[in-house]
Amino acid sequence: MCRYLVNTLERITTLNRIQNHAWTLILLITITQVLITQNVFSKDIEFDELPKSIQEIALRVIGDVPVDDVDREKDDGEIYYDIEAEDDRIRFELQITPDGTFIEKDITENISFLELPIPVQDTVYRQVGMLSIKDVDRKTEIGKNLYYEVEADEMGIDIDLEIAPDGTLLDIDKDDPIELRVELTGKSKLPTLKDISPYREALVFYEYKLVKRLDGKFKGKKLRVAHWAIYDNQPQSIGKLKIGDKQELELYPYKQFKELESVYTSDTLELDPDIPFYHDVGQKILEDESLDDRFDYDSILSEKMPIFWQLKNQLKLVALGDSRCESGVKAELFYGEENRQIPVAYNLAISGGSLDIQKIIVEEYLMKLPNIEWVVYQMSPRVVNRHYRNASGKELRRSDGFQFDQKHEQSLWDRSEKQNEKKTIEDVASIPYVSAYWSERPWGWVYENEIWQNPKKESSNRRWEISEERWKSLTSMISSLNERGVKVLICFTPFHPVMQGEPIVDDDGTTQEGYRELVARLNRLQNTLPNFVFVDLLQGGNHDFTAEMFKDLDHMNASGATKLTRKLEDVRKRHSK
Numbered sequence: 001m002c003r004y005l006v007n008t009l010e011r012i013t014t015l016n017r018i019q020n021h022a023w024t025l026i027l028l029i030t031i032t033q034v035l036i037t038q039n040v041f042s043k044d045i046e047f048d049e050l051p052k053s054i055q056e057i058a059l060r061v062i063g064d065v066p067v068d069d070v071d072r073e074k075d076d077g078e079i080y081y082d083i084e085a086e087d088d089r090i091r092f093e094l095q096i097t098p099d100g101t102f103i104e105k106d107i108t109e110n111i112s113f114l115e116l117p118i119p120v121q122d123t124v125y126r127q128v129g130m131l132s133i134k135d136v137d138r139k140t141e142i143g144k145n146l147y148y149e150v151e152a153d154e155m156g157i158d159i160d161l162e163i164a165p166d167g168t169l170l171d172i173d174k175d176d177p178i179e180l181r182v183e184l185t186g187k188s189k190l191p192t193l194k195d196i197s198p199y200r201e202a203l204v205f206y207e208y209k210l211v212k213r214l215d216g217k218f219k220g221k222k223l224r225v226a227h228w229a230i231y232d233n234q235p236q237s238i239g240k241l242k243i244g245d246k247q248e249l250e251l252y253p254y255k256q257f258k259e260l261e262s263v264y265t266s267d268t269l270e271l272d273p274d275i276p277f278y279h280d281v282g283q284k285i286l287e288d289e290s291l292d293d294r295f296d297y298d299s300i301l302s303e304k305m306p307i308f309w310q311l312k313n314q315l316k317l318v319a320l321g322d323s324r325c326e327s328g329v330k331a332e333l334f335y336g337e338e339n340r341q342i343p344v345a346y347n348l349a350i351s352g353g354s355l356d357i358q359k360i361i362v363e364e365y366l367m368k369l370p371n372i373e374w375v376v377y378q379m380s381p382r383v384v385n386r387h388y389r390n391a392s393g394k395e396l397r398r399s400d401g402f403q404f405d406q407k408h409e410q411s412l413w414d415r416s417e418k419q420n421e422k423k424t425i426e427d428v429a430s431i432p433y434v435s436a437y438w439s440e441r442p443w444g445w446v447y448e449n450e451i452w453q454n455p456k457k458e459s460s461n462r463r464w465e466i467s468e469e470r471w472k473s474l475t476s477m478i479s480s481l482n483e484r485g486v487k488v489l490i491c492f493t494p495f496h497p498v499m500q501g502e503p504i505v506d507d508d509g510t511t512q513e514g515y516r517e518l519v520a521r522l523n524r525l526q527n528t529l530p531n532f533v534f535v536d537l538l539q540g541g542n543h544d545f546t547a548e549m550f551k552d553l554d555h556m557n558a559s560g561a562t563k564l565t566r567k568l569e570d571v572r573k574r575h576s577k
Contacts, residue, residue, distance in 0.1 A: 001101030043072050050081060058083050058098050058398070061107075062092045074552040075274070077265060083093035107140040108149075116149030119167030120148050123340070126425050127172065128152040128159050130255040142211040155276055167340060171558055174439050177250035177281050178216030182208035182526040184247075185283065187269040190239045191229050196264045203260065204238070205267040209277070211246060212445065222275050226254050228432060229266065231285045238283065250282030250436075283432040292529030299357075302351040304444055305401060306434050308346060308365070314422045315369055317345040317572070320358050320445075325349035325491050328556040329378060330441035330565040334572065337442075342422050344371075348443030354390035355470055359477050360397065364405070367484055368413050374572060375481055376489045380517055384465035384474060448551045448557050455498040455547065464514035465477055466521070475525060482531040486530040490522065492538035496550045500541040507553055515540060517571070533575050537567065 046069045047055065058067075062085040071093075080103055083094040088110075095104035113121065113133050124133070134153040140146050147170055152159045156178050162171040171378065186207035196202045203226045210221050227238040241247070254260065254277035295302050308315075319329045326349040334345040348361065366372060382388040396402055405412060425442075429435050431558040441447070478488045495506050505515045515538070522534040537543060549560030556564060 010196055019478075024205050045070050045072055047083075050083075051098065053100060054081055054096055054098070057096060058085075058094055061094060062103065065090060065092060072409070077212040088551050091267045091355065102142060105140075105142050109138045111136050111138050113150075114151075116148060117165050119337075120150075120163045123163050123167045123169055124150050124152075124161060124256060127169070128160055128256060129253075130198060131155070131159065131253060132159070142489065155278075156219075157253055166560075167337075169442065170562070171449060172439065175216065176254055177436065178278070179250055180208075180210060180218060180223075181212040181214055181246065181247065181248050183211050184241055184243055184245050184394040185209050185222075186269050187241070187243070188266045191236070191264060191266045193233065195266075196230060199264055200230070200233040201224075201228065202230040202264040202266065203227065205265070205277075206238075206241070207269055208249075214248065221274060222568070223251075224269065224275050224277050225249060225251065226265065226277065226279045227283055227286055228280075228291075236283070236284075236285055249278075249279035251279055253277070254279045257426070257430045257455050259424065259430055262546050263430075269539065278536065279430070280488075281435045285432050293400045293405055295401050296399055298395045299352075301348075301361075301396070301443075302401065303437055304348055304350070306350060307428065307438060307444065309412070310423055310428060310431060310434060311343055311346055312413075314342060314344055314371055315346055316371055317374040318366055318369070318372065319349055319376045319378065320349045320353070321349040322353045322528055323349070323351040324380060324554055324556075325378035326351060326444075327411075327446045327448050327551070328493050328561045328564050329376065329568065330561045331563040332445065332557075333562065334374075334569050340425070342424050343428065343443060345443060349378065349444070352391055354393070355473060355477075356390060356393040357396055358383075359473060361395045362481060363476050364402075366486075367459055368478065370415060373576075374487050374489060376491070376568060376572075377513035378493055379474075379490050380508065381492070381506065381510040381515060384470040384518065385510070385514070386470070386507070387463045390470075394568050411513060445561070447558055448555070448561075450549050450551050451557060452496065452550050452552050453548075455496050455553070464509065464511045466514070466518065471521070478525070478529060478532050482529055485531075487531045487533065489533045489535065489568065489571060489575075491535040492519075493546045493554075493556070493564060494537050494539070494543040495541065496553045497541075497543075497545070497547050499553070502541065505538060505541055511539060533571060535568065535571055537564065542551060 036237055047058075047070050050058070050070065062083075065085045065087050067083065067085045069082075073080055073082050078097065079366050080095050083092070083096065085092045090110065091108045092251045093104060094102065113124075113136050115138075116124070116136065128150075131152040132154040133147075133150060135151040137149040138146070139149055146165060146558040148163045148165070150161045150162075150163065152161075157175045157176070160173040161169065163221045164170055183208060188205045190204055191202040205224050205226055207222065207224050210218070212221070221558075228241060230236065260279065291562055295306050297305055317323055317331070317334050319331055321329070328346060329347055329349065331345040331347040332340060339345050350357070362375065366375060383390060428438050439500040478490075481488050499505065504511055510518075519536055526532050537545075545560055545563065549556060549563060551557040
C-alpha cells in the first residue's frame with residue numbers, strides 16, 4: 001500500500017513538471033510573438049523614410065539642427081514617429097502622429113546662468129547658495145509653460161531645480177544630507193552671550209576625522225563643521241563636546257547656506273584650505289525638551305509645526321484641509337514676490353484632517369496669529385456628511401506637542417520686538433530641525449510630478465445626508481474667524497475628469513444631489529457673511545482641469561496644484577481690495 005502511494009505521488013510530480021514546462025513554453029512563445037509584432041512597428045528608420053508631410057513638420061521645428069535618431073513606434077494600436085535632433089546647445093524630442101499631431105514636443109536649450117531671468121537667478125541662489133552650477137537649461141514641453149532646469153553639484157550634494165520665468169520654484173530634487181560618523185579632533189573658541197551681544201545666534205566651527213561614512217558621498221579623512229553654539233539666546237549642548245568624542249552628523253555643504261555668512265561665527269582653527277566645510281543640519285537645538293516629544297502632535301502636524309512656530313508672527317495666510325490640500329494648494333503662490341522672499345503663507349493641511357481637527361487648529365493656533373488675514377480651507381464634502389466617520393480631535397488634544405503648547409502658551413505667543421522679526425527663506429533653511437523638511441516641502445506643500453496613467457472610476461454605495469451638528473460647527477468656525485477680522489475662503493477642489501457624468505462627484509460617495517444641496521448652503525452663507533468666500537472648483541465634475549494635472553483620482557500633481565492655487569490667489573486678490 002505504501003509503495004502504491006509512493007508511485008502515485010511520483011507520477012503526479014512528473015505530470016506537474018511536464019505541465020510547468022508546457023506553461024513556460026507557451027509563455028515564451030507568447031512573449032516572442034509580442035516582441036515580433038512590436039518589432040514590425042518599432043523600427044529605426046532614416047529621416048528620408050518619413051512621410052514628406054512629417055519631414056516638413058519636423059524641419060519647421062528643428063531647423064538645421066542635425067537629426068540624431070528616428071523611430072517608427074506603435075502604442076495601443078496607434079502609429080507615431082519619434083524624432084530626436086541635437087547639437088551642442090539644443091536638443092529636440094518630437095513624437096508626431098501620421099496626421100501631423102504632436103504627442104510630444106520637448107525642446108531643451110543649454111544656456112548660461114547669466115541668461116536666466118533675474119527672478120530665476122534669485123531663486124537659484126536661495127536654494128543652492130554658492131554651490132557650483134553644473135548645468136542650466138531652458139525647456140519647453142507640450143502642456144507646460146516655459147521653465148528652466150538648473151543643476152548644482154558639489155561636495156557630494158546634487159540639487160536639481162525646475163523654476164518658472166517669474167522665479168516660482170516648480171520642483172526640487174535634492175540629495176539627502178550626508179551622514180557621517182566622526183571623531184572630534186579640534187574646537188574653535190566657544191562664543192558667549194556677551195561676545196555676540198546684541199545678537200542672539202552664533203556658530204562655531206569644529207574639526208573632525210572620519211570614522212565611517214553612513215550615507216551619501218564624501219571624500220577625504222577630515223572635515224570642519226559649523227554648529228549652532230548659541231541659538232535664540234540659548235547656549236547649545238555642542239559646547240560640552242570633548243576632543244575624542246564620537247557622534248553621527250547630518251551635513252550639507254556650508255556654502256549652500258549663503259545666509260550663514262551674516263551670522264556671528266567663531267573659527268579659531270588653524271587655516272587649512274584643503275579641509276571641506278559643512279553645516280550640521282541635524283543638530284538638536286532644544287536642551288530642556290526632547291525634540292521628538294516637543295513636536296509630537298500625533299499626525300503630520302508633527303512635521304509641519306516646527307516651521308509654523310518659526311513663521312507664526314509673519315503669517316498672513318494659512319491653508320487648511322486634508323491630503324487634497326496638502327498636495328493641491330501651493331502656498332508659495334500666494335502674495336506674490338513678498339511671499340517668495342519672506343514666507344507669509346503656509347500650508348498646514350494634514351492627511352485625513354477632519355472638521356474637528358481643523359476647528360482645533362483654528363481656535364488654538366490661527367486665532368492667535370498676530371498678522372493673519374486669510375484662512376483658505378479646502379473642504380471635502382464628506383466632513384459634513386452624517387454617514388461619514390470623521391476622525392476625532394481627541395488624539396491631537398492628548399498629544400505631547402499640544403500639551404506643551406497649552407502649558408507654555410504665554411511664552412510661545414510672546415510678541416516682543418525680537419519675536420516680531422521676520423524670517424526669510426534663507427533663515428528658515430538654516431534652522432537645524434527645520435531645514436530638511438523645508439527643502440522637501442517648502443511652504444508646507446508636497447511636490448508630486450507623476451501623472452495618473454490608468455484612471456479608473458470609483459463607485460460608492462455610501463449614503464449622503466448633511467449633519468446639522470457638523471454644519472453648525474463649520475459655520476461657527478467661519479464666524480469666529482470673521483469676528484477676529486480674518487477672511488475665510490472655502491473651496492471644493494476638482495477630481496479626475498474620469499468622474500465626469502457619474503452619479504457621485506467624489507470617491508467619498510457624495511451624490512450629485514447632496515453636492516448641489518451643499519453648494520447651495522455655502523452660497524447662501526456667503527451672502528450673509530461679508531468676510532466669507534466660497535469657490536467651487538469641483539463643478540460637479542465638469543471643470544477645466546485636465547487628466548495631466550492629477551497624480552491619482554483626487555490629488556493634484558505639481559501642474560494641477562499650480563493652476564488651482566493661482567485660481568485661489570486670483571480670488572484672494574479680488575476680495576482683498
